[in-house]
Amino acid sequence: MNAFNKPSPIPLPATFNLGETATDLEDATPRYRQLAARLQQLIEQGAFPSGSRLPSVRMLAEQEQSSPVTALTALRYLENLGLIEARPKSGYYVRAKSLLLKEPRNTTVTEAASEVALSKTIMRVISAASRPNLVQLGAASPNHVLFPVSRLRKLLTANNRTMLEAIGNYDMSMGHPELRTQIIRRYAHYSVLLKPEEIIVTVGAMEALNLCLRAVTQRGDTVAVESPIYFGILQIIESLGLKALEIPTSARDGISVDALELATRLKGQVKALIIMPTIQNPLSSVMSDSDKQYVAELMEERRIPIIEDDIYGELYFEHHRPRPLKAWDKTGNVMLCSSFTKTIAPGFRIGWVAAGRWQQEITHLKFTSSVATTSLYQIALARFMETGGYDHHLRHLREAFQLQIRRVSEAIERYFPRGTCLSRPRGGYLLWVELPKPCNTLKLFDLALAAGIFTMPGCLFSTSERFDHHLRINCGDLWTPQIEHALKQLGELSQRCME
Template identity: 45%
Template sequence: MERGLPRYEAIARRFARAVEDGTLAPGEKLPSVRKMRVDEGVSASTVLQALAQLEAAGLVEARPRSGYYVKVRAVLPVPRPSAPAPHAATSLDGVSALVAGIYRAAADPGLIHLGTATPAPALLPTRALARAVAAEARRSVTGGIEVTYPPGLHALRRLVAQRAVAAGCELSEDDLIVTNGATEALQLALLAVTSRGDTVAVESPAYYGTLLAVEALGLRVMEVPCHPETGMDVDELARRMLERRVAAVLAVPSFSNPLGSCMPDESKRRLVELLADRAVPLLEDDVYGDLAFGPARPRPAKAFDRDGTVIYCGSFSKTLAPGFRLGYVAPGRWHDRVEVLKFATSVATATLTQRALARFLAEGGYDRHLRALRARLEHNVARAAAAVAAEFPAGTRVSRPRGGCFLWIEMPAEVDALELHGRALEMGVSIAPGHIFSASGAHASSLRISCGDPWSERIDGAIRLVGRLARRLLEAS
């Protein structure tokens, strides 16, 4: 039984994995309630709760006077790997305004938000964090209003380093600098290793925040295809680097945003070695690494770094406290440069939240929280994929992430995701159209939907509504 989860949820999660990996085939009968009660050592009501959760996820179905069976589901194929042209774009015309509109919509409580990629407060340990903030405010003579200059609070850096070591990295607290989220970590890394006019290689599709940060620094973008399951195409990156000088590579090897892809260890190793041989820094964004659906967290690319070429960036914004804006960077050989830039750009990161987060981590609350959060996100992703399969037009492809909190949906080419975005917004639903995940105009018929809210009929209905709108657009094309 997985620690930190209600027993019925742990049972449901185990059976869900058996369905997903084919151990339990479509149409196969599950053990009876009586047998499961004996095998699991739980009450009949616990077994029924687990079965109800599996049924709600669309994985099993109850047949009167017969029992529960694995449901025969429509499974959509995964998206095709994108192949943007190997040119460098200089701007993101119109994207900035579109992104701003999406974030304005995120503040509207009247909308159903499928466009963001952060777990909702209802899935986060808000009360425990509030207690940690209050305790640290009382404990400090100053109430935590003093400045903690870079590299940041020692206790927090030490705890982050311990987690990094457990993930396979060779890091100490002295290697880390606390930042205002991973966004600042990546911006500082870009400032440290590039100059205006340089080219940065990124995944395609890529997180729009990354594209905006690159644009704001006057850099150029070279998009590299990202496979929906195995991540950035290392061979294609190597070919394109022969054609154009690249100052840095910015990637999300573990559960990329928006595809949810995860590079195998061997691909991560090849990527690190390729860039080390060419003295090109890898800026690794690992904000989703802790959200693996399986029992093991994937190793970061940083785990294969031997000479400080990998600048490792992470945060707790996607897993714990989005509003704390607490991140970190291990700049490797650029440590001194990044530390000076941190002071020059934002002086410091809030002291009180650093202390509160360090307390929370030290008390062991984070790992308990992660176990529950991963299970809930995995459940949400499965439910969202089922809704997409039921309502989106024929020819639609959907990602099958093994971590993170979103789905990438590739619709038929005739469906304009930007128009779909506008129509959905009129109906009270916010989505993230594929246009904002590319600097080259790729992914115009794709979209990303968030799975970070507690699952409900309202969320299910919103996804199905978007699917129906997409079908209408296709029929009208």
């Protein structure tokens, strides 16, 4: 369970010997994570200094009485965190100390639910994004060369009957059967068992989230959200006249389940929970399975519907992506939303929701909101997924993002003011940066924009002022000297903001 301020259950041995074996530990986290956590502690305490070699996979496995696969997975996990690096034919080494920037501090206080009044600021920032020739460090959008655009274009222009019918007919279904089938097949691998007719295809995840909130809330109601939270969700909350109750969320493990439990004790006060358990925007945090199960059961017991946003889930860096929270849903209390915006084709605007108990309401709302979603794009997506290559494409995408995150992190370490803290994403392509407090990142946004750099200030991610010195950085572009130069300039401007 992710309870802030709880002492870590992992003992810190003084010597090279890792001490207690994983089975001695009480918690139910996977063994590779327990092993990784102990190794990480040893690195951070200096038992393995920068540049030193870690024990081999075989030695670790022997010492831990675990399988070599567990030892290797632990090492790969630390590699993904940027703490160690693999050197060909030599083993794993601790990366230079310079990469060990502290992670952003956790928020610990749940403030009262509040109305959202951010739309003006959000639109001022977003409208600047389309100015030509900006270095894009703000919007969460990868470089288009990373997407399979030419294959999709071919699929779109295929001169076959289905495509022609898709253009010439008025489609009033809730989703094209081919795409619905592809989605349910994929999620079956993640222990989410759905029927094709349970999938409602939407215009992006944004429409899905919108419909879910409309199905379970009324003007004036309170919705619990992670803090910080993707500003698009705050905009929906604002447009529906709802209030946001921000729950402290850690950059590593996601929402504080203790804070959530406390905040939802009073019956009927919170009408829905929106949550991103796998790769949260902007934190890129990932909840443990035990936390997901706990939240699913707690919300069910308290009759609070969960809206799960899984839009970054497929971009998890390790071999097997974590199960969505929906996998623990026994009663249809979880509405699972996602889209192909971050993985295949942002321009298609295809999203979906498996709406559980609210299937009927959302079907009705979808029909009255946009009738149906363009089937041409659905078919092209389905065929791309069906004819193979999706997993290959995802592997390529994840590798590119991982590398990019490492490069941007190194540049931030080099150029940003002392005291800067940085998240360590385990997937996706977003970094969350905490600058020293005097630095107001909305002011920094204006200065950076004047210098041709687009950034995303922390104030957009909360109704409070607690993230006014934070910044979300997009690592979805390809590394160029221009990006490095922009990060250097941003570091200098941050310094100026503090003076």
